[in-house]
Amino acid sequence: MLLCRVSTVSQALARWGRRSQRGGGLFHRALSFSSGRCHGVGSGEGSTQPAAAASTGTLYRDTVLLPRTEFPMKLSGQKLLDREVQIQQECGFAELYSWQRERKAKKEFCLHDGPPYANGDPHVGHALNKILKDIRNRFEMLRGRQVHYIPGWDCHGLPIELKALGDLGSSGLSPLQIRQKAREFAEGAIARQKAAFQRWGVMADWDQCYYTFDGAYEAAQLKVFQEMHSKGFIYQDYKPVFWSPSSRTALAEAELEYNPEHVSRAIYATFPLVTLPPKIATGKGSLESVSVLVWTTQPWTIPTNQAVCYMPNAQYSVVKRADNSELLLVATERTATLLTFLIFLLQGSQLEGGICKHPTVPDKQVPLLPANHVTMAKGTGLVHTAPAHGMEDYSVASQFKLSVECMVDEDGKFTELAGPELQNLSVMTEGTDKVISMLKESGALLMEERCVHSYPYDWRTKQPVVIRPSKQWFINTASLKDKAKESLQKVRILPESARSSLLAMLDRRTYWCISRQRSWGVPIPVFYHKETGDPLINKHTVSHIAKLFKEKGSDCWWELPIETLLPSEALQKSKGGPVSDYVRGEDVLDIWFDSGASWAAVLEESDSRADAYVEGKDQIGGWFQSSLLTSVAVRNKAPYKSLVVHGFAVSEKGEKMSKSLGNVVDPDEVINGGKPHVKTYGADVLRWWVAESNVFSEVQIGPTALNSARDSISKLRNTLKFLLGNLQGFDPRLQAVDPKQMHYIDQYMLHLLREYSIKVTDAYSEFDAGRAIRVLQAFITRDLSSFYFSIIKDRLYCDPEDSLGRRSCQTVLEEILDGVTRSMAPILPHLAEEVYLHAPGHDKETLFKSGWIKSSSVWRRPGLEEAVEGACAIRDSFLSSIPGKNAAQYDLTIAIEPGLLFELMESLQEEPTSTSSQLAELMMAARVTLTSELPRDLHPDALLGHGTFLINLEGGVIREDSPYDIAVVPTSGVRCPRCRRYTSESADCLCPRCQTVVSQAH
Known part of the structure; x- marks a missing residue:
């Protein structure tokens, strides 16, 4: 029994595809379709017009079974x-979504939707994200899973x-008035985005969405917060945070954008040593005038220096x-810039115990302290430390119990603590100017330079x-990192x-400011x-407020009296004083x-992940x-099994x-056109582009990409129209035929269809x-086009x-x-449903x-591939011997x-010679x-050829290298006026096959 194919499908079909267009004359004229009728013009997937031209062919035109379908070749514009x-x-x-949620399914597929921001119109970023999700959801639903x-x-x-x-602005408006305006704005954005998502064909129950402003x-x-x-x-805690003066609020790391073109006025400033470090003081009397040299890109922080x-x-x-006798202390590695x-040289550890004079604050002294965050990449190897205005600086302050003195208000201006010269000056502009001026006056400014570097900006302003x-209020992410990393090991990314990103x-985030x-x-x-400012928060108070929010929404925080928000029973359980003591x-x-x-809030009814x-x-x-940090904190596991990052x-x-x-x-313009010179592409083109x-890199969009998508769909429609027309x-x-009774080439196509279905299923999974x-x-x-269709048109x-x-x-x-x-x-739901409406055999x-x-394992038959691909190898030799000629x-x-x-070849042609065998059909020759x-x-004019075909039997146990010879001669047959094959005995006479068909028709 023949078990294994010899040459690969791809190799065989590549050969067939290269040469199939050289086949019989029947296969050179293509059909286009119009109003359900076929005409012998144009090109594409339509079939060849087999009726002979002019007088003789016209007699038999009605006996030829040409494709017919109402499925349109092309749709454009408003249609x-x-x-x-x-x-x-x-x-x-x-x-559709509600229907599939109600049906019985063995497995569920849960894709949790990350909430788009409700602050604007839908854009192509939304389209990329929502359509990508919808493709996977529709695929999972089609293969029988219940999609969540x-x-x-x-x-x-x-x-x-x-x-x-x-x-x-917010001046004069109460919190509730601000919230009402914000809610109305968000609701308008949601309505516009939702309408767009629906038009793109995204499958969901659009009446059952989640919104972060819903009470539930x-x-x-709040339950997560409390846990x-x-x-x-x-x-x-009181600690440094990223603060946006333009927004007047604290920001988390995720709300920052780093501007690589930010320009700062960097300075070199001197801090005179007033107390030499003990390890170098002895015998170094001449060093009494040495100054520590620091470099900073934020001169405005100098007044708050603590070390x-x-x-x-x-x-x-x-x-x-070189220009005067001043002695400076700098890192040896950085002296080349000065x-x-x-x-003389000394080790950093010898600097312990040294004390400097502050350059702008009279009578203030600051210590020299060791720190791990000091680097030699820039500056002097000596870091000016202002605990109020640097995360690493704050760590030093915590270790050495330094003062964390803030001299900057919520508007980014110096407060009165900075002194009358600086008060009310914006630290980033005129405040910087003033500090540099003060350093000059005190003789502490060594040099100023322009520095272009990456600097954090408010992501919105x-x-x-x-x-x-x-x-x-902070989340201690440092204590969650190890658990988070461990849980990520189980996540597919x-x-x-x-x-790694x-x-x-995760590594960079030591704490997360959440207020x-x-x-x-x-x-x-x-x-x-x-009086004390101490916070009152525990499971009794939070669970009560969560219940109120679920019933009334969070507006009640401002609407209800504090006695309702903080009832006596919650206070008693909290061991607090009277409610009048709290705000x-x-x-x-x-x-x-x-x-x-x-x-x-959303995955409760689904699997917990x-x-x-x-x-x-x-x-x-x-x-x-x-999502990872909150889920790991509460449940010790990630909320997702896989992450897809586009x-x-x-x-x-x-x-x-x-x-x-x-x-x-604008995705709306992509679909609907509207502007001059803007084409109407429709939703399926947008989906094809996605x-x-x-999607794992930057995704380009524009006329070239959209035209390409439209053309690809047009070619696909052409193929679908050919299939529909012939059905x-x-x-x-x-009327379906059992596979065992089919022609070998037909069985072989079922085999290829099965392979195709496996590949495309894997791609979607x-x-x-894109691979699909x-x-x-x-x-x-x-x-199909280059191989199967070209062979079967005569038979069809x-x-x-x-x-x-x-x-x-x-x-x-x-x-x-x-x-x-x-x-x-999954990609083209509109086109797929349109085809399905025209396809035969459906309710x-x-x-x-x-x-x-619905592919079947029955479609794989031993010996099938060897028979067809053996014929393919011989056909390859045949066509090579008549380059450019009509087979x-x-x-x-x-x-x-x-x-x-x-x-194998006998299985395709039982008789010694034939014009109508499966082998003759495969070769597309007049006679085989x-x-x-x-x-x-x-x-004497015969063209000779030779080749071999390797057969593997029983999984390679038996291998046979089979040689073959071919001889090619011009046929003595005459072209049939009906089928155009060279199988007639004389001019204007039908071939035997066509004679039988026509006589039976009459």
């Missing part, structure tokens, strides 16, 4: 838009608050300035931030390269004692905590991380989209819609309508149509309710010594003769 909307309505797009997907929106936060207030969601969030607080992860830090294991030098003369201490972001000084957000459920807090929670708790989170790469430090949508030039550059692509893109009048439920498209296009171009059009050969072919075409339609459906049920590709005008003799290859050796009386 395209109307058809997509009609498909959505007729095929129940709006009800609840769309959501992130509704709180400063950007919404600022946009809602506009030019009004806020209550679930984290009770475990000690949430605490209040100068050094690296204990580094080498330092005392050097003399015009100095070396005096695009203004620089400052670091200043503030009393805020696509692409895998994103894992996720871990790096914001705004009105639009979820209030932090804390009360403060009027409610005014801070709200960071929106990253809002969205990061979504797993607790989502199968996938799918978002852009900006969420590596955002939602992916906040890139950003950019212009065709690879530029970030911006209105100023004029390169913004699917075809390499006119065929009912697979009544890997979140690789490539597999689809290869199957259509190589296996010219064999009797109910013949076994034609029905065999139609059975396969129907299976191919069904498989291709289902395989493209009124829509495609998406009828399941995934239908030649007779082919194949000589094979008795053996396996001969037996199969013999054991070439005849001696060959025509």
Whole structure:
């Protein structure tokens, strides 16, 4: 029994694809379709017009079974838009999600939707994200899983608050008035985005979404907050935070954007040593005038200096300035940047105990202290330390108990603590000018330079931030890091390269500031004692407030009297004093905590972990991380089994989209056109663009990409139209042929269809819609258009309508149509449903309710591949011998010594010579003769060829290298006026096959 194919499918079909267009004359004229009729013009997937030209051919035109279908070759403009909307309505797009939730399914697939921000119109970034998710959801639903997907929106936060207030500002408005305006603004944005998502064909129950401003969601969030607080992860402290003067609020790391072109006025300043370090004081009397040299890009922080830090294991030098006799202490590694003369060397550890004079504050002295954060990359190796305005500086202050003195207010201006010269000056501008001026006056300024470097900006106002201490609420992420990293080991991340970024972001985050000084957000459920300022927060108070939020929404924090918010029973359990001793807090929670708790609010009815989170790469430090930290803190596990991290949508030039550059692509305009010279593409083109893109990198969009997507869909429609046209009048439920009775080439196509279905299923399972498209296009171009279609057209059009050969072919075409339609459906739901409406053998049920590709293991038959691919190898030799010629005008003799290859070819042609065998069909020759050796009386003009075909039997146990010879001669047959094959005996006479068909028709 033949078990294994010899040459690979790809090799065989590549050969066939290269040469198939050289076949018989029947296969050179293509059909286009119009109004259900076929015409012998144009090119593409339409078939060849087999009726002979002019007088004789016209007699037989009605006897040829040409393709017929009402499926349009092309849809464009308003017709395209109307058809997509009609498909959505007729095929129940709006009800599909609810239908699949109600059906029985063995497995569930949960894709948790990361909430888009409710502060603007839908953009191509939304399209990229939502369509990518929808492709996977539709695939999972088709293959029988129950999809859990609840769309959501992130509704709180400063950007919404600022946009809602506009030019009004918040002056004179109560928190409730601000919240009302912000809610109205967010609701408007949500409505616009939701309408767009629906138009893109995104499957969901759009009446059951989640919103972070819903009371039930806020209550679930407070439950997470309370559990984290009770475990000690949430605490209040006074420490430096990123502060945005332009927003007047604290920011988390995820709310920063780093501007690499920021320009600072960097300075070198001297701190005179007033007390030499004990280890170098002895015998160094001449060093009494030495000064410590520091470098900083933030001169405004000098007035708050509390120490100068050094690296204990580094080498330092005392050097003399070239322009005067001043002695300076700097790191030896950094002396090359200074015009100095070396005096002597010392070790950093010898600096311990030294004390400097502050350069701008009279009578103030600051110590030299060791620190690990000192580096030699820039500066002098001696770091000016202002604990109020640096995270590492604060760590030094905590270790050595230094003062954390803040001289900067919420507007980013110096307070009265900085002294009358600096008070009310903005630290980043005129405050910096003044500090540099003061350093000059005291003789402490050695040099000033312009420094271009990366600096944190407020992600919304695009203004620089400052670091200043503030009393805020924090999450101690340092205590969660190890658990978070451990849980990530069990998470699959696509692409895998994103894992290192996720871990790096975790490493950089020692604490997370979660309090914001705004009105639009979820209030932090804390009360403060009027006299002591001590916070009152515990499970009794928070659970009560969560219950109120669930019933009334978080507006009640401002609406209800404090006696209702803090009832006596909660106070008694908390062992607090009378309610009159307390005031409610005014801070709200960071929106990253809002969205990061979504797993607790949305995944309750599902598995405790989502199968996938799918978002852009900006969420590596955002939602992916906040969700991970909150879930690990509460449940000791990640909220997701896999993470899919996609890139950003950019212009065709690879530029970030911006209105100023004029390169913004509006998805609404992509679909509907509208502007002059803007084409109408429809939703499926937008979806194809998403699917075809390499979403793991930056995704380019513009006319080139969209035109390419449109053209690809047009070619696909062409193929689908050919399939539908040749299935006119065929009912697979009544007329399908059993695979065992089919022609070998038809069986072989079922085998290829099975392989195709496995490949495309694997691609979708890997979140690789781009690979699914490539597999689809290869199957259509190589296996169908260039191979199968070119071979079967004669049988389809010219064999009797109910013949076994034609029905065999139609059975396969129907299976191919069904498989291709289902395989493209996750990407092109509108086109797939349109095809399904025209396809034979279906009841009124829509495609998406009828399941995934139905391939059968029966389609794999031993010996099938060897027979077809052996013929393929011989055909390759045949076509090579007549380059550029019409194969239908030649007779082919194949000589094979008795053996396996001969037996395989005999299965395709039982008689010694034939014009109508399966072998003749495969060769597309006029006549094929199969013999054991070439005849001696060959025509003198015969073209000879030779080749071998390797056969593997029983898994390679038996291998046979089978040689064959061919002889090619011009046929003596005459072209048949009906089928155009060279199989007639005389001019204007039908070939035997066509004579039989025509006589039976009459």
